[in-house]
Amino acid sequence: EATLPTVVKGAFYHAGQVCVSLQNLYVHETLYETVVKQLAEACEKLVTGDPRDEKTDVGPLINPKEIDRIHEWVEEAIEQGAHLVVGGKPLKNNCYAPTILKDVSPSMKVVRCEVFGPILTILPYSDLNKVIEEISAIAPDVIMFSTVTATGDFEWAVDIAHRLKQKKPSLLTVFGSTHPTLFPEETMSNPAVDIACRGEGELSMLELCN
Numbered sequence: 001e002a003t004l005p006t007v008v009k010g011a012f013y014h015a016g017q018v019c020v021s022l023q024n025l026y027v028h029e030t031l032y033e034t035v036v037k038q039l040a041e042a043c044e045k046l047v048t049g050d051p052r053d054e055k056t057d058v059g060p061l062i063n064p065k066e067i068d069r070i071h072e073w074v075e076e077a078i079e080q081g082a083h084l085v086v087g088g089k090p091l092k093n094n095c096y097a098p099t100i101l102k103d104v105s106p107s108m109k110v111v112r113c114e115v116f117g118p119i120l121t122i123l124p125y126s127d128l129n130k131v132i133e134e135i136s137a138i139a140p141d142v143i144m145f146s147t148v149t150a151t152g153d154f155e156w157a158v159d160i161a162h163r164l165k166q167k168k169p170s171l172l173t174v175f176g177s178t179h180p181t182l183f184p185e186e187t188m189s190n191p192a193v194d195i196a197c198r199g200e201g202e203l204s205m206l207e208l209c210n
Contacts, residue, residue: 001038003150008042010148011120012098015058020146024111025122026131032124036102039122040086048095058118060094067096070117077101077108087118112138132160136167 010022027035051059061067067090074088078101087099096118104111104121111121125131135147147164149157 004035004038004042006150007039007120008046012043012046012058012118015061015096016118017062017116019114021116022148023115023119023121025120026125027122029124029126032122036085036100036122039120040100043086043098043100043120046098048091048097049093058095058098061096061117064094066117067094070096070115070119073109073113073115074099074101074119077104077110080108081105082108082110082121085122106134106138128160132163132167135164 007022007025011025013021016023025035046057047053047055048058049056061070071088071090074084078084078088082101082104085100085102087097088101089097091097098118099120101110101119101121102123104123106112108121109115110119111123147161149160151157
């Protein structure tokens with residue numbers, strides 16, 4: 001639950017027009033429906049509109065063509081079996097409603113291609129090994145910029161990072177913890193982890209830069 005605000009920001013910051021924007025979220029099946037519901041509720045509270053307005057959470061897309069492309073991808077995913085949880089429609093002033101899709105598959109464009117828009121897909125998992133294989137197999141010819149493991153279990157996170165690195169050496173792996181005591185100093189020197197940060201705000205940025 002403590003991770004949800006970070007997930008929302010990661011997915012919808014700058015309307016998803018960030019190369020490391022969160023696009024595919026894997027959630028254990030025991031938590032899946034709960035997380036989908038909580039994220040939907042958070043998503044519906046986001047204010048979309050003029051980025052010059054301090055109340056705005058999600059601004060416009062760069063041009064109308066991107067609105068058309070994103071909407072086409074969302075509709076295509078729904079036709080292929082995905083379920084629209086929230087959003088899924090163009091708005092005025094070149095904006096697109098923050099969108100969450102569930103029951104997606106790796107073959108869908110919204111999963112295997114970079115959306116570069118306010119779209120979040122949520123996928124359930126039961127076997128972590130299958131998730132790693134699935135991530136590694138998604139569009140081998142497409143560059144995947146980063147993966148993030150949000151956990152308080154250091155050894156578990158590093159193990160995931162190491163296995164992903166073996167599958168995709170160019171993949172940026174990040175271990176994030178919002179609790180300072182759960183961040184061993186040796187993380188920074190671990191070859192499987194490219195970036196590690198703890199806490200929030202200035203401390204995290206200083207650690208990242210140093």
